[in-house]
Amino acid sequence: MSELNPNDRQLIATEYFDGALGPEELAWFEENGLASDPVVKETLEGARGLRELVRRGARPEPPAALAFYWERVRADVQGVGRAGARPMRASWRWATPVRVLATAAAVLVGIALVLPRGGSMMSTVERAESRQPGLYTSVVPARGASVVWITGLEYLPEGYVLR
Amino acid sequence: MRKCGTPAHGPQDLFSVKHLMSTSVKTAVDGDENPAERHRQWVTRAKTGEEEAFRMLFEEFFPKIYGMIFHMVGQVETAEDLAQSTMVQAWRRLNQFDGRSAFGTWLYRIGVNTALDHLRRRKNRPMESLEVAAEAGIEPAVNPEPPGGALDDRELGAAIDRALQKLTPEHRAVFVLGEIEEMAYEDIGRVLKVKRGTVMSRMHYARRHLQRLLRPFYERAQS
Numbered sequence: 001m002s003e004l005n006p007n008d009r010q011l012i013a014t015e016y017f018d019g020a021l022g023p024e025e026l027a028w029f030e031e032n033g034l035a036s037d038p039v040v041k042e043t044l045e046g047a048r049g050l051r052e053l054v055r056r057g058a059r060p061e062p063p064a065a066l067a068f069y070w071e072r073v074r075a076d077v078q079g080v081g082r083a084g085a086r087p088m089r090a091s092w093r094w095a096t097p098v099r100v101l102a103t104a105a106a107v108l109v110g111i112a113l114v115l116p117r118g119g120s121m122m123s124t125v126e127r128a129e130s131r132q133p134g135l136y137t138s139v140v141p142a143r144g145a146s147v148v149w150i151t152g153l154e155y156l157p158e159g160y161v162l163r
Numbered sequence: 164m165r166k167c168g169t170p171a172h173g174p175q176d177l178f179s180v181k182h183l184m185s186t187s188v189k190t191a192v193d194g195d196e197n198p199a200e201r202h203r204q205w206v207t208r209a210k211t212g213e214e215e216a217f218r219m220l221f222e223e224f225f226p227k228i229y230g231m232i233f234h235m236v237g238q239v240e241t242a243e244d245l246a247q248s249t250m251v252q253a254w255r256r257l258n259q260f261d262g263r264s265a266f267g268t269w270l271y272r273i274g275v276n277t278a279l280d281h282l283r284r285r286k287n288r289p290m291e292s293l294e295v296a297a298e299a300g301i302e303p304a305v306n307p308e309p310p311g312g313a314l315d316d317r318e319l320g321a322a323i324d325r326a327l328q329k330l331t332p333e334h335r336a337v338f339v340l341g342e343i344e345e346m347a348y349e350d351i352g353r354v355l356k357v358k359r360g361t362v363m364s365r366m367h368y369a370r371r372h373l374q375r376l377l378r379p380f381y382e383r384a385q386s
Contacts, residue, residue: 014367020348046374049381057320060233073250
């Protein structure tokens with residue numbers, strides 16, 4: 001035990017704490033009374049305290065229902081199959097600017113609909129549709145406006161235009 | 164995992180962890196049949212093109228993969244995207260899964276690598292990294308401090324995630340897989356493709372770093 005430097009003792013204590021010592025290593029650990037070594041004890045107490053704290057912290061849950069993610073995964077796998085198996089990462093890279101532009105366009109359309117036009121005429125959206133798998137559109141009537149809700153813009157193929 | 168004479172994971176620990184798990188995870192733990200065998204059957208059926216079988220795998224693993232990736236990247240939207248990407252990759256590459264490891268180990272490998280790739284790209288774009296951190300409410304230079312009053316589990320969870328973001332991605336991955344996902348060193352080594360000794364030293368230094376960062380919370384919890 002005495003030939004072990006403090007850092008080695010801490011590392012062995014870590015393995016002991018994680019239940020990763022083999023039978024021979026464990027026997028050696030116990031025969032040498034390492035459990036009562038001050039450095040080992042301090043390491044074990046620190047690890048135990050941290051574990052209690054971490055397991056007390058709330059476990060993150062996906063914010064939406066599983067069915068929502070399942071539909072997106074399903075649509076992605078099916079959509080890419082038809083588009084010729086585009087690599088995943090490339091498809092995500094362009095998704096952000098397209099999503100930003102499309103969101104901005106949707107907001108502008110909404111504002112244009114809400115703004116008064118010198119008369120009582122108010123444009124309405126009759127329908128919104130998408131033929132692209134994974135991309136869903138819907139029109140939500142609101143007070144004095146129609147909101148076009150678009151979900152799944154990341155599934156738009158490159159170069160696709162929103163009209 | 165090798166058995167230890169003085170097990171650190173006692174029955175009480177297991178109970179508390181089960182208690183924190185989501186419903187779908189509970190099903191996997193408490194189910195009558197062997198989960199590994201159930202996964203094997205679902206994989207076999209999914210490989211033949213049965214969508215419902217992959218859906219079962221998805222429902223069981225997506226919350227776990229999301230949780231693990233969230234701890235890795237510290238941002239909800241990114242974690243959602245990367246967890247979805249992981250499941251898409253797994254579905255497409257399912258025929259490459261040869262069953263030599265557990266399906267969960269294979270899936271975690273895809274998920275961890277997806278998260279690490281993302282973190283490497285984020286590191287190469289410092290401006291975006293700062294923006295993302297700001298969006299996520301991560302303040303790089305500020306140590307987490309416990310709020311006044313009783314220690315709330317949600318606030319504690321947020322502080323732990325902020326502290327995790329201060330570790331290197333490699334240390335973070337080992338800590339998340341070992342301490343939060345409760346994987347044995349051997350499994351962590353398989354997921355990250357590193358030696359057992361590397362897992363052990365990364366775990367040790369990750370713990371030391373987190374203990375320093377979370378000391379105020381630890382002291383409060385003790386009191």
